[in-house]
Structure formats: C-alpha cells, structure tokens
Amino acid sequence: MFNRRYFLMAATGGAVAAVLASRPGFAQQLTQNEVFHDPDAPVLGNPKGDVTVVEFFDYQCPTARRPIRMSNPSSPKMAMCA
Numbered sequence: 001m002f003n004r005r006y007f008l009m010a011a012t013g014g015a016v017a018a019v020l021a022s023r024p025g026f027a028q029q030l031t032q033n034e035v036f037h038d039p040d041a042p043v044l045g046n047p048k049g050d051v052t053v054v055e056f057f058d059y060q061c062p063t064a065r066r067p068i069r070m071s072n073p074s075s076p077k078m079a080m081c082a
Contacts, residue, residue: 035054036052
C-alpha cells in the first residue's frame with residue numbers, strides 16, 4: 001500500500017508546501033494615478049472633485065468591516081473612492 005516512492009513524494013510535497021508557506025507575500029505597488037483615477041472603483045460625489053478621499057478596507061478586520069454611515073459627501077467638490 002505505502003511504499004518508498006509514495007513516502008518520498010509526500011515528503012517532497014510537504015517540504016515544498018512548507019517553504020512556500022513561509023515566504024512573505026508581496027503587495028502590489030500602486031502609483032498615485034492608479035489609486036485616484038481607477039475606472040473600476042466606485043465613486044460617490046463629484047468624480048472630478050478638488051478633494052479625493054480614498055478608502056482602503058479589509059473584511060478580515062472587525063473595525064474596517066463596520067460600514068461608514070455617509071450617504072453623500074459633505075462637499076460638492078469632494079469625491080470618495082472605495
């Protein structure tokens with residue numbers, strides 16, 4: 001049932017998985033233009049506003065999971081990107 005070949009394959013697979021799990025992930029480096037002018041990002045208020053507020057969130061964080069109660073930006077010259 002279990003022979004030397006299966007044992008070596010399992011040990012090699014486990015070692016590779018351990019090495020890959022221990023490596024840190026690399027975050028994507030975004031430019032300012034990519035953050036402020038993302039065509040796929042939802043925008044509230046004036047998209048061409050003088051002031052832009054960008055919201056970054058993480059659904060794993062309990063504080064960030066709570067919604068911000070803001071239906072409209074307070075100024076017509078402000079854009080909010082999420």
